[in-house]
Amino acid sequence: MAKELWKGNEAIAEAAIRAGCDCFFGYPITPQSEVPEYMSLHMPEHGKVFVQSESEVAAINMVYGAAGSGMRAMTSSSSPGISLKQEGITYLAGAELPAVIVNCMRGGPGLGTIQPGQGDYYQATRGGGNGDYRTVVLAPSNIQEAVDFTQEAFDIADQYRNPVMVVCDGLIGQMMEPIEWRELPKRNLAPKDWATTGKHGRDHTNVVNSLFIDPNECDVHNDHLAAKYAEMEKNEVRWDEHNCEDAEVIITAYGTPARIALTAIEQLREEGVKAGLFRPITLWPFPEKALHDLAAKPQVKAFVDVEMSSTGQMIDDVRLAVEGQKPISYLGHAGGVMPTVEEMVEAAKKALKEVK
Amino acid sequence: MAIVYQKSAGLTDKQLHYCPGCHHGIIHKLVAESLVELGLLDDAIGVCPVGCSVFAYNYFNCDMQEAAHGRAPAVATGIKRTHPNQPIFTYQGDGDLASIGTAEIVHAAMRGEKFTTIFVNNAIYGMTGGQMAPTTLIGQKATTCPLGRTKEQAGMPIRMAEMLATLDGCVYAERVCVADMANLNKAKKAIKKAFQLQMENKGFTFVEVLSTCPTNWGMTPLKAVEWLKENMAAYYPLGVVKDIETEAK
Amino acid sequence: MKKEIIISGFGGQGVMSIGKNLVEAGMAEGFQVTWAPSYGPEMRGGTANCSVVLSDKPVGSPVFSFPTELIAMNGPSIDKFAPTVLSGGLVLVNSSVVSKKVERSDVKALYVPCEGIAYEVGNPKVANMVMLGAYVAATGALKPETIEQMIHEMFTGAKAKLVPLNLEALKRGMACAQ
Numbered sequence: 001m002a003k004e005l006w007k008g009n010e011a012i013a014e015a016a017i018r019a020g021c022d023c024f025f026g027y028p029i030t031p032q033s034e035v036p037e038y039m040s041l042h043m044p045e046h047g048k049v050f051v052q053s054e055s056e057v058a059a060i061n062m063v064y065g066a067a068g069s070g071m072r073a074m075t076s077s078s079s080p081g082i083s084l085k086q087e088g089i090t091y092l093a094g095a096e097l098p099a100v101i102v103n104c105m106r107g108g109p110g111l112g113t114i115q116p117g118q119g120d121y122y123q124a125t126r127g128g129g130n131g132d133y134r135t136v137v138l139a140p141s142n143i144q145e146a147v148d149f150t151q152e153a154f155d156i157a158d159q160y161r162n163p164v165m166v167v168c169d170g171l172i173g174q175m176m177e178p179i180e181w182r183e184l185p186k187r188n189l190a191p192k193d194w195a196t197t198g199k200h201g202r203d204h205t206n207v208v209n210s211l212f213i214d215p216n217e218c219d220v221h222n223d224h225l226a227a228k229y230a231e232m233e234k235n236e237v238r239w240d241e242h243n244c245e246d247a248e249v250i251i252t253a254y255g256t257p258a259r260i261a262l263t264a265i266e267q268l269r270e271e272g273v274k275a276g277l278f279r280p281i282t283l284w285p286f287p288e289k290a291l292h293d294l295a296a297k298p299q300v301k302a303f304v305d306v307e308m309s310s311t312g313q314m315i316d317d318v319r320l321a322v323e324g325q326k327p328i329s330y331l332g333h334a335g336g337v338m339p340t341v342e343e344m345v346e347a348a349k350k351a352l353k354e355v356k
Numbered sequence: 357m358a359i360v361y362q363k364s365a366g367l368t369d370k371q372l373h374y375c376p377g378c379h380h381g382i383i384h385k386l387v388a389e390s391l392v393e394l395g396l397l398d399d400a401i402g403v404c405p406v407g408c409s410v411f412a413y414n415y416f417n418c419d420m421q422e423a424a425h426g427r428a429p430a431v432a433t434g435i436k437r438t439h440p441n442q443p444i445f446t447y448q449g450d451g452d453l454a455s456i457g458t459a460e461i462v463h464a465a466m467r468g469e470k471f472t473t474i475f476v477n478n479a480i481y482g483m484t485g486g487q488m489a490p491t492t493l494i495g496q497k498a499t500t501c502p503l504g505r506t507k508e509q510a511g512m513p514i515r516m517a518e519m520l521a522t523l524d525g526c527v528y529a530e531r532v533c534v535a536d537m538a539n540l541n542k543a544k545k546a547i548k549k550a551f552q553l554q555m556e557n558k559g560f561t562f563v564e565v566l567s568t569c570p571t572n573w574g575m576t577p578l579k580a581v582e583w584l585k586e587n588m589a590a591y592y593p594l595g596v597v598k599d600i601e602t603e604a605k
Numbered sequence: 606m607k608k609e610i611i612i613s614g615f616g617g618q619g620v621m622s623i624g625k626n627l628v629e630a631g632m633a634e635g636f637q638v639t640w641a642p643s644y645g646p647e648m649r650g651g652t653a654n655c656s657v658v659l660s661d662k663p664v665g666s667p668v669f670s671f672p673t674e675l676i677a678m679n680g681p682s683i684d685k686f687a688p689t690v691l692s693g694g695l696v697l698v699n700s701s702v703v704s705k706k707v708e709r710s711d712v713k714a715l716y717v718p719c720e721g722i723a724y725e726v727g728n729p730k731v732a733n734m735v736m737l738g739a740y741v742a743a744t745g746a747l748k749p750e751t752i753e754q755m756i757h758e759m760f761t762g763a764k765a766k767l768v769p770l771n772l773e774a775l776k777r778g779m780a781c782a783q
Contacts, residue, residue: 005625005628005638023434023438025434030644049437051437051467053430053433053463054459055459057459057460058427058433058459058460061423061424061427061460063434064421064423064424064427064431065403065421065431065434065435066435067434068434068435069434069439087427088427091423091424095422114644171667174644175639175667176628176639177638177639177640178632178637178638196419196420196421196435197401198398198401198418198419198439199397199418200399205413205416205418205419205420206419207413207421208420209413209421209422210422211410213411256668259665259667260665260668261665262663264665264666265665266665338668340669341666
């Protein structure tokens with residue numbers, strides 16, 4: 001199929017439509033406003049629902065209502081807006097509702113900057129709302145992945161009856177790149193016989209709920225959720241390795257920094273430095289074992305974690321996976337200031353020099 | 357033997373958890389009967405709030421969703437927009453609707469969302485143990501205004517029916533109570549009318565039901581009914597606030 | 606081949622469009638391409654820019670510190686980006702708007718009076734097409750025929766009458782580089 005040039009946010013919106021998204025609820029915020037803009041025009045063309053909500057809080061709760069009544073529902077926002085959606089996300093997880101949430105991340109904290117950021121890693125992977133829950137978190141590094149993952153997110157959400165997040169940074173949302181629309185493997189999905197569709201003669205009522213006033217019932221429910229999260233950890237882990245076969249220094253990065261790292265690795269290799277990239281694709285479940293095994297290889301000497309975050313967030317998961325086998329250094333800036341190829345090259349060389 | 361009274365088919369067999377003298381049970385029954393009599397029960401999807409009626413999903417004999425605190429109108433929007441031909445309702449208390457959920461209810465009404473909201477106003481937070489609500493009356497005591505609500509400290513109580521009626525998307529708003537048979541019959545009529553207008557796709561419909569909370573008001577059920585009539589009905593006048601049908605005539 | 610180009614200027618000067626035209630033409634010639642805009646308050650009146658990569662290999666980073674070429678449509682763009690252009694690179698300056706010169710001896714500079722030529726051919730809106738022509742001719746990175754074909758595809762139906770105007774703007778821009 002011929003390649004088409006698409007802007008990230010618009011491509012994500014179109015991907016959702018192609019995945020059978022029934023309804024989109026959103027609120028404007030830079031740098032993701034192209035998603036609701038695109039949806040407002042094109043969802044009605046497909047006989048589907050678009051509502052601009054009064055707030056991100058309302059949008060995620062509209063998603064809850066629609067998802068609870070059996071629809072493929074989606075919302076998108078950027079960091080401060082995603083903070084507001086956390087209430088709804090924990091309710092979705094608690095009530096076991098499938099939904100797709102896109103976070104086109106910008107820098108924080110607070111209003112931060114509207115430029116690209118990755119400071120929402122903790123929020124996305126630890127469950128930013130209350131209680132014990134997890135969401136599958138897909139992190140595209142280019143627009144092809146953004147459209148593929150957005151489409152697949154609906155299936156993953158339906159399969160596990162759980163919210164799925166697609167997190168990209170503002171650059172992926174704003175940039176244009178050629179993509180191909182391709183058929184993705186379909187999952188075997190159970191009918192949504194739990195949904196509140198109206199009884200229509202059913203002998204029982206369907207109830208969408210996350211309240212278990214009896215602590216023992218709540219415990220049983222949480223055990224059930226935990227078992228489901230274990231299934232996701234078993235089945236949904238994804239990552240990408242680039243030039244890792246002989247690499248002595250490994251850059252760990254996701255999203256845009258992982259792309260920048262590809263250029264840095266090219267330069268490092270030209271200078272004779274054996275560098276590779278380990279790129280988590282699912283931020284949760286994190287590819288812990290794969291990274292652990294990579295760290296165990298004798299030729300791997302050091303890791304450099306690179307993020308668009310001043311303190312580093314994913315680095316915690318990198319440390320947990322590497323388990324002290326090899327040293328890990330950090331390179332990062334707060335949102336808006338992207339780590340450069342030159343900085344990565346220097347950081348990789350420095351990391352190697354320190355162990356030799 | 358002739359049946360002189362029975363439970364509505366719109367309610368399940370689950371035993372209600374409400375306190376003695378609380379009006380939620382009666383209001384549940386009126387909603388349930390209205391759905392049954394209009395032939396809507398089998399199609400209906402309800403949304404319950406956080407507050408005393410949080411367990412309403414156990415009582416209504418139709419599909420139900422439990423919303424986060426104040427968000428029922430957003431949840432109902434999500435349901436109604438994707439199920440435009442089905443009767444959808446929210447059942448909300450005063451903390452839920454008139455405090456934490458004001459944005460959601462105002463904007464649902466503004467958009468003219470075609471669902472029905474049953475707003476139970478008992479002038480207090482019941483479930484959490486009697487704190488001040490936005491609808492708590494001046495001078496009324498609550499655990500967060502133990503000396504009585506003052507205008508200076510907490511402002512004047514909010515009249516939701518009047519406020520929502522100012523929005524064009526709201527086609528019907530009526531305030532009722534169930535404190536005696538005459539009023540109960542009016543309440544039922546109002547609830548039925550709201551559902552009818554919804555099914556005619558007229559717009560957002562709203563029924564505010566003044567209700568007692570003997571437990572947190574610190575009164576006997578009978579005293580609470582008297583207090584409602586004397587004090588609440590004085591500040592929250594009963595009757596039709598807005599009716600697009602009569603206005604059109 | 607790998608071109609990393611920054612196009613910069615005031616909002617409304619067609620800066621983003623020049624970038625889009627470059628990636629569309631690049632795609633048509635089979636290059637791997639990316640287009641990354643600056644976004645934010647500068648979109649609403651200040652200086653806006655976009656970063657374009659044209660490459661015969663998959664594109665890693667869509668953003669870069671040192672462009673191979675800079676297209677400067679206004680003065681602030683020279684101040685901001687001219688010092689970053691790779692040694693041996695090229696700066697194309699819109700001399701209708703920018704009076705200053707590129708003060709580096711290790712990069713080439715080409716001065717293109719975009720708005721001036723656009724007025725001469727009959728429409729100030731084609732200033733960006735003039736610059737595109739200058740870029741194509743000065744770098745040889747893309748074939749003129751590709752741009753011509755793209756112009757035919759861009760303006761169809763009622764807009765087809767704009768084709769000759771744009772082709773003329775392209776030609777006049779190319780002439781600036783010869």
